[in-house]
Amino acid sequence: MFPGSPNQQAEEDDFMRSALRLLTSGLLIALLCAAAFAQGSQTGGLTGVVTDPQGAVVPGATVDVINEKTGKAERRSTTSADGGYSATLLPPGTYRVEVTARNFKKTVVTDVEVRITETTRQDVALTVGGVTETVEVQAEATLINPSSAVTGTAITAQTMERLPLANPNVLFLLSLSAGTAAEPTDVRAAGRGSVDVNVNGGRTSNNSVTLEGVNVNDFNLAHFDTVPLPNPNVLQEFKIATSLYDATQGSKGGGALGLIIKTGSKDYHYELYLTHRNDALNANDFFANRAGSKRGKLLQTVFGGSASGPVPGAGGFWFFNYQGVRARNGVDPAGSTTSPIVQAIPTNADGTTSAALLAPAFGLTPAQIDPIAVNILNVKDARYGGTFLVPRAGQSGCGAVSGGIFNCFFKSVAPVLDNQYTISYDRFWRGGKEKLTGRWFWDNGSVAKPYGTDTSITFPRTDIQQNRFLSLNFTHIFSPSKINELRAGYSRYVAAQHPFDPISLQDIGATRANSDQFPGMYRVSITGLYSIGTGVNDDRATTSNQYNLVDTFSWIHGKHSMRMGGERIQYQLNRFNNFSVRGSLTFGGTGTQSAALANCTRDTNDCTAFQNFLRGRVTAIQSAFGDPARNFVATDYAGFFQDDYRYTSRLTFNLGVRWEGMSFGHDKLFRAGIFDPSLAARGLNPFLIPEKVNLAGFKGTPGVSDCALKSCFDGNNWAPRVGFAWDINGDQKNVVRGGYGLYYQRLSNQNILQNSLAAPFTVQPLSSNANPAAFQLANPLGSIPPPSIIASAFIPSATFFAGLRRTAGTGPLDPNDPNVAPIFVDAAGNRCLNYGGTATDCSINLASFTSAPLDAYTPYTQQWNLTWQHELWKGWAMEVGYVGTHYIGGLGIWDPYMAVVASPSNPVTVRDTSGNTYTITNNTVNNEELRHQILGLSRKRGARYSGNIGQATYHSLQLTVLRRLQTGLYFQAAYTYSRERDNVSGSLSTDELNATRAGQNGANIYNDQSNPQQNFARGDFDRPHRLVVSYSYDIPVPKGGFMDNQLFRGWSLSGIVTYQKGLPFSVTDSTSGGIFGTAAGTAQFICSSIQSAYTTGRIEDRLDHYINPACFTTAPIIPAAGFASNPGATGFGNTPRNAFRGPRQSDWDLSVMKRFHIGERHQFQFRADFFNLFNHPIFRFPSALNIGTASTLGRITDTAVPPRLIQFGMKYSF
Template sequence: MLRNILLGTATAMCLMAVLAQAQTPTTGQISGVVNDPSGAVVAGVSLTASDSAGVERTVSTDEQGHYTFPLLPPGTYKIEAERTGFANATFENVTVRITEITTLNVPLTVAAQKQSIEVTTEPPMVQTETPARGDVIQSREIRQLPLATRNFQQLLTLTAGTSAAIPNSSDLGRGDTAFNVNGNRTLSNAVVINGVDASSIGTGSTPNLAVPATDSLEEFIVQTNLYDASQGRNSGSVVAAVTRSGSNEFHGNLYEFLRNTDLDANNFFLNRAGVTRPPYHRNQFGGTLGGPVLRDRAWFFVSYQGTREVNATSLVNSISTVFVPADLSNDRSTATLNRLAASYLMPPCTSPFAALGCLSPTATTLLQAKLPNGQYIIPSAPHPIPIPKPFLLGVITVPYVSVPVVGTSRFQEDQFNTDFDVKLAESNRLSFKFFWADNPELQALYNSFGLGNALPVPGFGANTNFNQRVLSVDDIHILTPSLVNDLRFGWTTINTAAHPQEPFTSSQLGIASPLSSLFAGMPEISVANDFDLGASPFSDNSASEPSYTAADTISWIKGRHSLRIGAEFEHYELKETFNLYTRGQIFFLGQSGDPFKDFLGGYFDLTGLTIMGSGVNNRDNLSYDLAGFATDDWRVTNHLTLNLGLRYEYFSPFTEAQGRFVGLDQDAIKTATIPGAPVGDNTAIVGGFVQAGNATHPLPGVPLVQSSLVPPDKNNFAPRFGFAWQPSDNGHMVVRGGYGLYYDRPNSRFMNNQLLNFPYYTLAQAFATPIGNPFVQVPPPSAYPLTFNNPAVFPFGGPPAFLPAASALGPIQAIPANGIFPDIHDFRTPYVQQFSFGVQDEFANNWLTDISYVGSLGRKLFRLVDINQEYGPPIPTAAPLSPGLSSLVVQGFGVHLMQSSANSSYNSLQASLRKRFSYGLQFLAAYTYSHSIDDYSGDPTGTSDVTVVPGNQMVINNRASSDFDRRQRFVFSGFYELPHFYKSGGLGKQILDGWQLASIFTIQSGTPFSVLTNATAFVQARADANPAMPCNGIASGSTISRLNNYFNVACFTPATTIGDFGNTGRNILVGPGQRNVDLSILKFFPVTEKSYFQFRTEFFNAFNNVSFANPVNILASSSAGAVVATTTGPRVIQFALKFDF
């Protein structure tokens, strides 16, 4: 490994390369050329840059009249130029943005005697020295644009090339944003705060990361394409944020933001169902203070923000839609329930309950059970408008109705941010920054979906807590005027925890559970397509993710070359504790023809099952990164800059402290017949398992391999090339383009997929068991790790095997080995090739257009593939498997491998129009026309994301529009200060002056979706086209006119042949588009020259536009083809009062 690292660093230094846009994640640069009145360059000019704290830096122009201030902290600077024989030139308020180069060309005038000229012209807006794409969002925009939950992440999607759902003002808590950039997955974005990697190695996504309050942020940048080689680890975007610092003047603010239910509109579907507006109260308050500790030597900045929220409007955590029989009322007496069962042709049960086909006592108990607030856990049908289900019971059609249900969620946050800067010497500045936040919340609906497309009911949520800590130390040392060093250290930790709400125990419901002495709560009970009861099996867990960073960058200005060389090291640890499936899961998936009838009678069979989990419940996972880079921004001429480069990255595969990793070598799989097992289900794997080489409890007969299971990838060299060319002397236009290769650091999700793998954890599945005793008697956690020949665990003896019943003849219990394993032969670092070509034109003062082609190609992306795919029919049958599946390794055995085998492509036209602030107006309009294509879009974290394709392993048949593809997207953001009406004082001036409008307007296409047969544990095949009704499935009319039939369901039929994957394509239909307007009205009341009150009213979804979600795409669902949810909330009004000084 060391040899490769040294080779990569040496190669980079020889090339003197990397794409030169950025400086470091916390600094920017000012550069330019000094000319005399004739246009000739002037050498030997002394230039001084001073910031608001009085810190100065001095450089001189070279023989070509060029100068550079590298590695400058962000902020506004005064630039002074001085040379004998010329008048001194002063430029005020020159802005330095993180990772960007500000071009400031200095014209000098001849002076007979010493004099100074103040130049008010602002630097050009075009990027004349870099092809990198991205937008810096500064403090004015951060604090004045309307943000749905005042989360800066919501500003990330203002830039062309980004794609995301519209921020939802009704979201619980912080409203974190998951977004895609230029065809990359949501997990491919890096977040850097104060120069420290703040991303989650556990999830790789933006939720749960540190989110400093908007009033504590100086600025941030979203680098979307061809960003510089000092940034790595991810192939999507780099989000670099810097918090505020103190200055020589005291400054700060106090603020409070308030929302109240009485001001808001109602959810579209709740209003449609006659449900009154649920409560939503949010109060956010805080303040900031910054200033000098020792004037011109040391400065501080501190901030606090608190949030208190009661939310019953969240589309994810508070509102869902369930389906119940139209005859289910608030009369839950035994006699009434017996009549309900009779409508399903089911007689009352005798006591004790001993047979299927009658109303079980457990179902009766659940139907009669109430939450502490007096509501039935299974809601009644308030409006019996029949929605027929697609099944017949004798001659009776049982109608169902949709019932919106609401649970009240709560959120609380307290966060602190501190900064201390000290000037150790004129050439040395040291910065300490620390962020601290705690975010406890009650999620009333913790499950988004149970198995079988069932939405949860209230009462079984989870109490969660997320907290973040980010510490950064940044030492900028000016060694010489042309040599500057930036040394950074950082520590980040993300802690998460969840514990379920459990109003009932298993024993109260008459359900025997093998681990009830340890986990007393009731199991999750999922009635397919209808409702989901009980706590989520994932709602009892905790994790801690500490990481440590050290990085150094040295900048050297040498003639026409601006060189930077750097190295980075980061160490990760992920400590996890989880209790997965320890309370069990019970699924009713329609064996009788209707899942609700299964629930009433306790039917179990091939499409109805139970799962019980047990095993070692903690892991301690370790990894580290090494990276080296070198950069050269080469000014070939004053019109042409070339950016050439290379970055090398080594991502150490994860290991576990006690070696508790087990894998599967598909090339070594061996099978054997299990004595006594049913014919057709008597095959098991007896060879091919491997275990980590550092296992503290090695398994007899299982080969040891490397501790990480997968080999390290030592070939992560990332070449980059770019250019910026000015075709004219006026510098108003620049042609830019380039190519770069970017690697995507594997997060721990592949490792988390192994949490349920034998022998350290098992999921015991049972079929056709009685509802009162549904689970396999698994060993307690203390008995693990198990061995491969434990007869108490495997009823048929031998190694683990997945043994489903061939028919409904009797109960079958087994522990499967259908876990998720890394493919030890096909596991490499994913990478993306980025390329772009475009033109920037500052066609008028303060106006900039940018039109570009941007593309990318993804290779070796992660996907889950079942190398032993076997899909049974939606209706159980004892028919043999189709001949096409006869070559499977093991019938009924899911072997899910995580491979580096997916591909993607992205092509786009991106255009933007930016108006820099002048005459009270500033805005950015960004348009993207794009097409993202791949053969796997998902987050490979579970078997629900396994690639399902016709023809088994023919993954090329999955190539289609990405799940996140939005063909067109337009975003406008900006603000306008209304003209002053009164020049004199008095009441008129106080009323009419000081108004400002700010808005964000978004309109975008919908995302594609596939039509699926069902969503059972075994079948996720796509539907077949209906041969009796050839059509494309597209329905006509507006979205609101076809809410009940968004697409033509009659065009499709279920894939019912055993082993049928469906013959329709992936993502063949497109869901509804979205549009939204957020609006702020601000009024400023001056108090003194430097202090004022600000009162603001904000309207989120100001015109109450309804943005509908994709329709239900599962044919087995009673609501197939219908739109049953929205993606954004209704109009929400917020008031705020701020005092700034």
């Protein structure tokens, strides 16, 4: 049926109609018969049994559940024949339970806590007497969950207020639960900070977020960085459910984070607060101190206020908060610090240079020096502390010249600005049978980065983030056992990067075809030295709109507490990315300094990178043209049914199923492309474009869907979830829980986005030349096409092998000769770029493309656990258990058609367009394209696939000891002993495909690209041991003694302590895999064992070589039989992926708080927060992990957290 079927779209439309009918029918059934119990992602529940003094159940008793904050009755129910009662879909908070029954006194239980996604068990024992008499008791908070198998810990507003937070970002508290793993809190990144948490072996992209029950996940990047995030003073509670959450939550198979905003109250309350951090008490960074550099600025002031109360006249309750952040960040390595390596040059007295001065210093003649290169060296700009953009030796911030180069380190300050507003409103009608809830959140933030995001001579950039959120919730109570909740939500975020080009093309005397639109100079990168200019990915913006509608109907029927409903989420993603539109020039070199001084002047290839720059000899050019804008849309549907069946008073079964219908996004103008290898194998055009494309006269491929996949809608996603909770003795002191669940992952739009960044809509040529022509700097990009929605010169077509050519020397055209390369042509016989001809529309001409597979599907996670909860003593509980997951179908980047290894016993035979047959038995760099399983493609040219190849397993023993905040004490210790294994880990941050860091390959495969399973090893985020302790303690003062006064009363200590193993990493070799066209390989290991490769001693004494460089060498060269040499023809190294692990990490954060009570209604609070209390350097794993730089291999250059920071805060409440 695909491609080429005219019925494809009709079938998709029929499927969508069927899915909608199914969803509508499900909702109708929910309204007519049975539905849901308990709690969703934004609510909790309350259940219990009412008994008489002898312990016999009391049926027919009336139970009122009253919100203590508003004084309003949220629910009324009647106990069933077994004395049980339930209240479902309750907003988290503190409640009062009032029970009345004939011949018994009215019993009132106060301070009953209902928490998000949890069902609180509150049994009530009645006393014989008249109903006019009242017995009041205080609830004894139970930490045992006898109702479900869900794991995870809720954090209340009171606990959030006490724990130390260096930034007003509660996401830093997500890793307090067992089963979570994260780096210690790092606030050096300017802005609200980046949080990457792995939950039970899941990727960071497996985590989901709801705000007030509304899905606010980032459709663009699947990360926490852009979600709407109210400040801690706004949140009533949050919880990250880590395992076996029920069918009402779709989630994505990782942590399910639910955030709840505070409500108004029956009384007026106000508070003002201020937190300030300055330089006076901050410590200096370990590496800055080691280098003799001064402490960088990390200033921050957070201020705001809240108010709440009833609405006079109109009724209801309101809450309002404003918060502002003003910061000045001088330690952000991606924006406010930079460390270029600079070539020393001769200058005149005024600091300028000239061809006459440069020529003799670098073995050239003045006529050989490109005047544009001199202009670049002389362009004036004072942002680096001197007169010129390129620093001069001896200027402030630069070290001494050694070996012709010198190192510089510059600091500036990135101003941070943020303002956010939050409003909530709650209104009851019809005697409490109907309730309307509204939430509104508005946030504008910006960071002005003086050095962009690079660590060299880069240009400034401003990052903007804006969030909007609105939710409306309508709850209708049909009867005490039947409740319906309809929730609608809208969220929007804008993330933009605006570069500033202080140096224009005109300033340096150069030009470019698109200079009218982008006047800034191109980027210059001199290998081994510095880069100048705007980053190729620094000019982009995204606007995302998300519309959410979910309906839940709850029905309690006998022992069944059921919930049924449906959800619709519509995504709209508008973005542009002016990627590399200014052009990026790379100047590489192959010669040594001594050889180059002698030979470069004779136009040989033996030139250093800086000599090539002076001569204008560009060794690699990257550019882009086409249409940078995309407008994606997608719609998801879901239906769910959940039954919590109380089989006996001690045993509850949780039975649920969820259906997820998920869409792959498509561009409104259908600008996307995909690669079909089966067509390429038959000599047909393998690039498929959506049939509906009709732009600039360009037609799409018949039968191809809107998103270019076989189907844009994946509706075969049924997720059963079963669990149990067994209260062993019926006293809520020992509960065994367990279960199994299936969870589908809503992918971000990244795999479809990569498809859309392909010809002819966007073309990113990357040409390289080891022996380039000189004087290219005046117009290095030549006559690139003007901006257009279609790059008509680059419409992909089939590619054909047309014969051989020599790249060097003389002799027969033998493909086994390392100096012989293939010629590829298009259907008209025009040679393809990089193969001896000019640019044509050959598929191999496209330097890089990433294609999703035609049959892409939704990844899923299997979760299971078996846990035991035990009440240690009053208010204290312990949970120990086994938790496991299995992740299937995660996105990974690979080349399934990688070149095969040829040999005399296994030759590769190819035929050219003239009918000539060639037999390949040697493996050379040049014949990789002929050995590639899809003739005409090449991994070294950038062909790759983003397929569902990811698999992961996770097993863990988890132990938690918990005391929720009560009588001035909160304590939680969470220990995880785990093992996570996968073949690709995905990106630790930013997005699902592209973000990697040295020593970790993210979503990419190391070594053999055609066999993802050989990559199976420790995952990038595997931490076998992790302990995190959080606590808060009000220091008691003896009553009646000399300390019983304002001076000594009201003191408390709070803190977070973390101990954990470091992250795994690999040692790589950029020359590895030469015969396969890939540089994604590991090094050759030559020591006796992995353990022997670690150096010994204190970490501080091993920073230059955490591992021993002598244990590694380059991958072996594969010889070419009959030829003297086979340059670059390497195989893969033998070092396993992630064989090594970074240093252990420990971190202590502490808060000291003092409260002053002024009368009955006023309170003043002062606090001091200490982060990295003992100023102990917490190191990351090495950043230099490629053996190409053996002198720095294994060097640790960064810490995981800043040095000790101290901030002070105050709050006035009344």
